[in-house]
Amino acid sequence: MRDTVKAYAALMGIGFRAAPWHATAQLLTGIVFATSVPIGGFGAKLLVDAAIAGDLRAGLLAAGMMAITVGAALASVFYYVHCLFTVQERAGAVASQRLMELIGGAEGLAHHERADYLDQVQRIREEHWRLPGMVNATAGLVRVAATLAVTAVLLVQVDPFLLFLPVLSALSFWLGKVSKDLKVAAQEATSEPERLRRHLFELGTSVSTAGELRVYGLTALLGERHHRVSNTVIGQRNRASWRGAGLQAIDGAVNALAYIGAIGLALMHVVNHNATAGDVVLVVGLAAQMTSTVGTAVMYGTDFLFVLRVGQRFMWLKQYAAGTRRTGSEAVPETLHDGIELWDVRFGYPGKPVLDGVSVRLPAGAVVALVGDNGAGKTTLVKLLSGFGKPESGQILVDGADMAAFDTAHWQQRCAAAFQDFAKLEFPVRESVGVGDLPRIDDLVAVGAAVERAGASSVVQSLPQGLETQLGTRWDDGVELSGGQWQKLALARGLMRTDPLLVVFDEPTAALDAHTEHMLFERFAAAARTARQRSTVTLLVSHRFSTVGMADLIVVLDQGRVREVGSHQELMAGGGMYAELYELQSRGYR
Numbered sequence: 001m002r003d004t005v006k007a008y009a010a011l012m013g014i015g016f017r018a019a020p021w022h023a024t025a026q027l028l029t030g031i032v033f034a035t036s037v038p039i040g041g042f043g044a045k046l047l048v049d050a051a052i053a054g055d056l057r058a059g060l061l062a063a064g065m066m067a068i069t070v071g072a073a074l075a076s077v078f079y080y081v082h083c084l085f086t087v088q089e090r091a092g093a094v095a096s097q098r099l100m101e102l103i104g105g106a107e108g109l110a111h112h113e114r115a116d117y118l119d120q121v122q123r124i125r126e127e128h129w130r131l132p133g134m135v136n137a138t139a140g141l142v143r144v145a146a147t148l149a150v151t152a153v154l155l156v157q158v159d160p161f162l163l164f165l166p167v168l169s170a171l172s173f174w175l176g177k178v179s180k181d182l183k184v185a186a187q188e189a190t191s192e193p194e195r196l197r198r199h200l201f202e203l204g205t206s207v208s209t210a211g212e213l214r215v216y217g218l219t220a221l222l223g224e225r226h227h228r229v230s231n232t233v234i235g236q237r238n239r240a241s242w243r244g245a246g247l248q249a250i251d252g253a254v255n256a257l258a259y260i261g262a263i264g265l266a267l268m269h270v271v272n273h274n275a276t277a278g279d280v281v282l283v284v285g286l287a288a289q290m291t292s293t294v295g296t297a298v299m300y301g302t303d304f305l306f307v308l309r310v311g312q313r314f315m316w317l318k319q320y321a322a323g324t325r326r327t328g329s330e331a332v333p334e335t336l337h338d339g340i341e342l343w344d345v346r347f348g349y350p351g352k353p354v355l356d357g358v359s360v361r362l363p364a365g366a367v368v369a370l371v372g373d374n375g376a377g378k379t380t381l382v383k384l385l386s387g388f389g390k391p392e393s394g395q396i397l398v399d400g401a402d403m404a405a406f407d408t409a410h411w412q413q414r415c416a417a418a419f420q421d422f423a424k425l426e427f428p429v430r431e432s433v434g435v436g437d438l439p440r441i442d443d444l445v446a447v448g449a450a451v452e453r454a455g456a457s458s459v460v461q462s463l464p465q466g467l468e469t470q471l472g473t474r475w476d477d478g479v480e481l482s483g484g485q486w487q488k489l490a491l492a493r494g495l496m497r498t499d500p501l502l503v504v505f506d507e508p509t510a511a512l513d514a515h516t517e518h519m520l521f522e523r524f525a526a527a528a529r530t531a532r533q534r535s536t537v538t539l540l541v542s543h544r545f546s547t548v549g550m551a552d553l554i555v556v557l558d559q560g561r562v563r564e565v566g567s568h569q570e571l572m573a574g575g576g577m578y579a580e581l582y583e584l585q586s587r588g589y590r
């Protein structure tokens with residue numbers, strides 16, 4: 001319950017912080033609109049009574065009252081809608097920003113990797129556009145409450161028994177809600193085939209799949225599967241709609257009876273001289289309006305609960321992100337003297353142990369290559385060293401200090417990295433590279449030097465506006481790069497920081513040819529050995545042994561364990577796994 005209240009408060013907070021005046025005005029104008037309609041009905045009663053009594057003055061007063069309520073209703077609806085859109089837009093922008101901060105700011109990558117977390121995060125991403133809707137849902141329910149309150153007061157004047165009309169609206173509300181729940185349940189039950197349907201459509205129409213579709217002749221197969229999945233989705237949703245329509249029909253019949261009952265009761269009072277003809281007009285108006293009030297209640301009530309559920313997921317993410325924050329007290333060393341030592345490190349994913357007691361020393365100033373078969377655990381090890389996760393047991397010691405005691409953000413500020421699945425940042429080239437060291441994002445000399453170190457100068461020179469060229473064809477004057485060119489820029493980004501303690505290259509050159517990779521790494525290794533970067537540990541993951549051989553130290557991982565450690569010469573002399581793999585690969589090149 002406390003969590004629900006917190007989620008509600010957080011969602012209202014987003015709306016009120018984003019647009020405080022508009023959110024308040026939406027609630028207030030909603031009340032004016034909601035009460036003006038039944039009050040207008042009361043005006044009609046006074047008008048009829050005045051007409052029958054032949055009282056012109058009372059009639060004009062009643063007409064004036066009706067005119068004011070109509071005017072108030074029209075004006076309030078206009079402002080209500082205006083405020084609604086303003087709150088939605090502004091709160092939407094705030095909610096999206098908050099979500100980006102939470103998803104991108106959570107330390108580690110578990111929420112992108114663990115199936116249970118990933119599912120939550122995926123749902124929040126899909127439903128995040130509902131987050132700004134709480135002010136609107138609340139305003140809708142406040143409107144309903146205001147209408148019901150005024151209606152009840154007016155009905156009691158005629159006959160307290162007429163209160164069965166608002167009471168009956170609870171039954172209507174329930175039936176309407178069950179009917180809507182059926183639809184929502186059908187939508188949720190078909191969410192996976194619906195995702196598949198969209199995926200198939202995407203496959204059948206996107207540029208990235210166009211080549212393979214033609215080569216393998218897949219268009220008809222995809223179309224047929226899309227058709228079959230569509231039938232499943234539509235069939236299931238249709239059945240729910242029909243069941244919902246049945247409930248709505250029952251509701252309609254009950255309401256018709258209640259409507260006739262209420263008018264009959266009012267008529268009876270008129271016949272017995274306990275009520276006026278105006279009261280009959282009032283009851284007719286209020287009873288008719290009850291249906292639309294219930295419709296509004298169902299709509300906003302369901303909306304309210306749905307948005308609340310999204311809000312609860314948002315709160316989960318907030319708590320999760322806060323829980324991942326590692327604010328250690330140990331200071332990250334300025335430079336390395338000994339290096340980085342892994343001591344009996346174990347780590348895995350749910351149900352999948354990966355690193356199985358890894359112990360190895362990465363000496364300060366050394367260029368270390370990490371090799372091993374696919375799935376050996378190289379990337380996992382790189383992630384732990386980069387602070388994306390914590391070992392389940394064992395330690396990573398940086399000059400003897402446990403990395404777990406560092407503030408992760410401080411450690412990551414002293415790391416530089418380039419990964420195989422690099423980001424294609426569609427900014428001007430200067431920024432796309434410069435973000436590798438945010439304080440120097442506008443430092444053209446630093447960006448140019450990083451581009452040069454990454455061997456990407458020719459890429460930049462070939463672009464129409466050099467470093468100022470916009471990347472990505474969806475932007476005005478934007479330019480598309482080849483896979484290898486993108487990768488060179490990602491490498492340049494990884495080389496922006498000049499004083500890292502750890503540089504990791506996790507197959508960042510897979511899109512480049514072996515010769516280019518070799519040349520690049522020769523330069524990196526030379527740079528790593530210069531006086532300025534002497535203490536930096538440079539860790540390189542590559543499957544190309546021609547590159548690996550130049551490292552000072554080679555670590556061979558095999559099924560999550562360190563199998564061999566040594567220089568190229570030592571490992572070749574040892575005749576173990578490395579020597580075997582090296583021989584195999586160099587034979588392939590002969």
Ligand SMILES: Nc1ncnc2c1ncn2[C@@H]1O[C@H](COP(=O)(O)OP(=O)(O)OP(=O)(O)O)[C@@H](O)[C@H]1O
Binds near residue numbers: 354372374375381
């Ligand atoms: N998010 C994840 N969830 C579950 N298992 C994972 C996840 N990421 C990796 N694994 C598993 O962990 C093992 C090690 O993966 P890792 O990516 O570290 O290997 P690798 O040595 O870098 O492989 P490659 O050479 O193919 O890049 C693999 O069996 C992989 O299936």
